[in-house]
Amino acid sequence: MLAELKGLNEECGVFGIWGHQDAANITYYGLHSLQHRGQEGCGMVLTDGKNLTGAKGEGLVTEIFTPEKMQGLSGHAAIGHVRYATAGGGGYENVQPFLFNSQSGGLALAHNGNLVNAAQLKDQLEAQGSIFQTTSDTEVLAHLIKRGGFADLKTRVKNALGMLKGAYAFLIMTETEMMVALDPHGLRPLSLGKIGDGVVVASETCALDIVGAQFIRDIEPGELVIINEEGIHSERFAHATQRSMCSMEYVYFSRPDSNVDGINVHTARKNLGKQLALESVIHADVVTGVPDSGVSVAIGYAEASGIPYEMGLIKNRYVGRTFIQPSQSLREQGVKMKLSPVRGVVEGKRVVMVDDSIVRGTTSKRIVAMLKEAGAKEVHVCISSPPIKNPCFYGIDTSTQDELIASKMSVEELRELIGADSLTFLSVEGMVKGIGRPYADGGQCLACFTGQYPTEIYPASEPVSVEEVNLGAN
Numbered sequence: 001m002l003a004e005l006k007g008l009n010e011e012c013g014v015f016g017i018w019g020h021q022d023a024a025n026i027t028y029y030g031l032h033s034l035q036h037r038g039q040e041g042c043g044m045v046l047t048d049g050k051n052l053t054g055a056k057g058e059g060l061v062t063e064i065f066t067p068e069k070m071q072g073l074s075g076h077a078a079i080g081h082v083r084y085a086t087a088g089g090g091g092y093e094n095v096q097p098f099l100f101n102s103q104s105g106g107l108a109l110a111h112n113g114n115l116v117n118a119a120q121l122k123d124q125l126e127a128q129g130s131i132f133q134t135t136s137d138t139e140v141l142a143h144l145i146k147r148g149g150f151a152d153l154k155t156r157v158k159n160a161l162g163m164l165k166g167a168y169a170f171l172i173m174t175e176t177e178m179m180v181a182l183d184p185h186g187l188r189p190l191s192l193g194k195i196g197d198g199v200v201v202a203s204e205t206c207a208l209d210i211v212g213a214q215f216i217r218d219i220e221p222g223e224l225v226i227i228n229e230e231g232i233h234s235e236r237f238a239h240a241t242q243r244s245m246c247s248m249e250y251v252y253f254s255r256p257d258s259n260v261d262g263i264n265v266h267t268a269r270k271n272l273g274k275q276l277a278l279e280s281v282i283h284a285d286v287v288t289g290v291p292d293s294g295v296s297v298a299i300g301y302a303e304a305s306g307i308p309y310e311m312g313l314i315k316n317r318y319v320g321r322t323f324i325q326p327s328q329s330l331r332e333q334g335v336k337m338k339l340s341p342v343r344g345v346v347e348g349k350r351v352v353m354v355d356d357s358i359v360r361g362t363t364s365k366r367i368v369a370m371l372k373e374a375g376a377k378e379v380h381v382c383i384s385s386p387p388i389k390n391p392c393f394y395g396i397d398t399s400t401q402d403e404l405i406a407s408k409m410s411v412e413e414l415r416e417l418i419g420a421d422s423l424t425f426l427s428v429e430g431m432v433k434g435i436g437r438p439y440a441d442g443g444q445c446l447a448c449f450t451g452q453y454p455t456e457i458y459p460a461s462e463p464v465s466v467e468e469v470n471l472g473a474n
Contacts, residue, residue, distance in 0.1 A: 012096070012395075013037030013203040014110045014190075016079040016171045017211075018178045018227045020198035024073035026211045027080040032061045033210040034203055036255060037112075038084035041095035045108035046075030047175050052106035056081075056095045077178060079171040081110040094136045097171070100146075105174055107145065111138040112203055113167035113188050114395040117458045121163065141170065157181070158224060158237040165455050167246070167394035169219070171201060177228035185454045186221030186243040187394050187445055189260045199227050204258040218261055244445040244454040248396065250435045251385045252293045252356045263436060266296045272384040272426060272434035273300025273354060280424035282380045284350040288312030290367060291339070297384040298354040307352060312345045312371070339367060347375030354382050358414065361405040365418040372419070381420040386428050386449040387411070393457055394445070 013034035017023050027044045042064050043056025055073060057064040061082065081096040097110040115121075118137030121144070126132070130143045141160055148156030157172060157179055167187035172179040180201050182190050193200040193213035200213040208215050219225060222238035246253075249260050256266035276297065287307045289298030292315065302309035316338055351371055358364050368379045387406035401407045406414065415423035426434070428449055437443040447453045 012081055012083045012112045013207075014079070014081055014112050014169060014171050014201070015203070015207055016077075016110070016173070016178055016180070016201040017195070018077040018199045019229075020195060021076055023075050023078040023198075024070060026195070026198075026200075027078040028061065028065050028070060029211050030200070030202055030207040031065075031080045031082050033207045033255075034082050035061055037203060037253065038082035041083040041092070042081060043095050043097055044073070044078050044080035045097045045099050045110075045173060046073055046078040047173060048075045050175055052099060052101075052108055052173070052175055054097065054099045054108065056092075056097070058092055058095060077173065079108055079110045079173045079178065091135075093134045096136070096138060097173075098134065098136075098139060098142060100142050102146070107142060108171075108173045109138055109142055110171040111141070112169040112190075112395065113183065114393060115140060115164050115168060116166035116393045116455060117164065118166075120458055140164075141172075145172075153177075154179075154224075154226060154235075158235070161224070161237045165458065167455075169203065177226060180219060180223075180225040180227070181237065182219045182221055182223055184222040184238040184241050185445075186241075186261075187246050187454070189245070189249055189254065189258075190219040191259075192216045192219055192225065199232060201225075204254055204260070206255045206258040209257065215259075243443060245437070245443070246394065246396075247385070247431065247435065247444045247446055248357075248448070251431070256292075256296055261437070268435045269293065269296035269384065270300030270303070271436060272431060273297035273302075274304040275430040275434040276354070276382050276384055276424065276426050277301045277304035279427060279430055280380075280382055280422075282307075282352055282382075282422065282424075284352045284378070284380055286310045286312060286345060286349045287352040287354060288345070290353065290355040291315035294355045294384070297356065298352075301352065301354050301382065305352075310342075310345045312342050312351060312353075313367070314340045314342060316340065339370065341370045341374035341376075343374045346371055348377055349375075350378040350380070351376045352380045352382055353420075354384065356383070357385050357388055358383055358406060358418075359388060359404060361414060361417050364420075368419045378421040379419075380422045381415075381418065381424070383423075383425045384434075385426055385431055387414075387425050388448045390448050390451040392448050393453070394447075394455075396448075 015030035017026050041058045042061050045054035079097050097108045100107045115137040118140050121140045125143045144160035145156050168183045169188040169190040170181040191205050193208040193215050195213040224235050224237045226233045245261050250268045254260050254265045258265050284307050287298050287302040287309045289295035371379050388404050389407040
């Protein structure tokens with residue numbers, strides 16, 4: 001569905017390249033391909049081997065990195081970031097990558113995810129003299145690295161990463177090297193590729209494709225990859241654990257042309273649609289999907305059910321971000337601006353409307369109403385994920401249960417709220433089977449559906465002892 005309208009947004013996407021003289025332009029195209037992961041801000045930091053320089057701003061990649069801006073950026077390596085504000089909120093100061101300068105050299109950071117123990121670590125760091133420049137949890141890592149004693153950078157980074165809890169895909173760059181790290185549970189996607197003699201890292205493989213890079217492999221959970229003029233070196237900063245990839249990467253967040261941990265997203269969504277058809281026997285005339293993520297699911301549903309697929313909803317791709325507003329009234333107006341029903345397809349028909357999820361219910365209610373206003377005789381809503389009843393603490397902006405309508409209502413109550421003739425959610429088992437990961441038991445994070453979190457969850461008020469944080473570890 002339309003992320004900005006229904007309140008389900010990924011925090012960000014990261015991109016990095018090392019060993020290419022056109023690093024700035026390649027990063028531009030890489031970030032542009034990841035724009036769906038964050039539209040509120042973007043930035044990049046480059047190195048020429050001696051100095052780190054950066055540019056960032058609030059807005060889309062094309063708005064911030066104009067041709068004039070790009071002419072002033074040069075270097076053989078870069079890290080970049082697109083942001084949707086969750087942890088720490090918005091504002092220019094929270095746009096990444098963060099760039100820190102000190103007498104010992106520069107350090108740049110870009111992060112996808114969310115640290116569940118950031119508040120505790122910040123309290124401890126501030127008690128020991130640290131001053132934070134932003135409200136983002138990402139800055140915690142920079143302070144932990146800096147306070148890591150006199151050990152070499154690699155050791156300090158490994159020790160600092162070991163103190164973090166939650167979801168994180170980090171890109172760390174100095175004047176002379178780049179480091180790539182993924183949390184021990186592998187909650188976020190992160191891929192490694194090559195372009196000529198250069199090395200590329202990206203949140204999604206679609207970014208590798210767009211810049212002409214060859215996919216090498218996925219970064220492993222708990223892995224630290226070090227890239228410099230000597231080549232690529234891999235170490236572990238944490239024991240290997242079974243991966244807990246975020247299920248919503250397949251259901252909603254990732255682009256359909258990306259492969260997430262070896263599974264093509266479009267194929268996974270089609271299989272989710274087939275599972276939906278098995279779990280919901282509906283007598284209807286036409287199947288349509290809510291753009292964009294619902295389209296692949298609808299195609300799979302149509303194939304399995306034998307009900308023809310039609311483009312019953314059109315997405316207007318030329319609505320500016322002016323209409324992306326937080327209030328409910330403007331969000332409802334935004335649905336009208338973003339989506340239009342195709343009367344010739346739905347009029348007089350029993351319609352199966354396929355979508356990826358229901359968060360607040362506002363958007364689903366409006367789309368059902370639009371379809372009926374366009375003459376649909378019946379509208380049967382099928383959702384390619386289970387009800388989202390639990391908050392996410394790993395980088396999706398559903399951090400409180402109050403935001404989640406399914407936590408307050410039964411399926412029947414929800415059906416009445418959105419005005420559908422029937423409402424079907426895919427079962428947890430059906431979703432796992434549809435995605436097709438090789439290990440279902442713990443292989444993907446199901447926390448927003450089941451309430452079982454793969455990491456510890458720290459209340460904001462919970463204190464952390466000096467011994468637990470151990471900031472001076474070498």
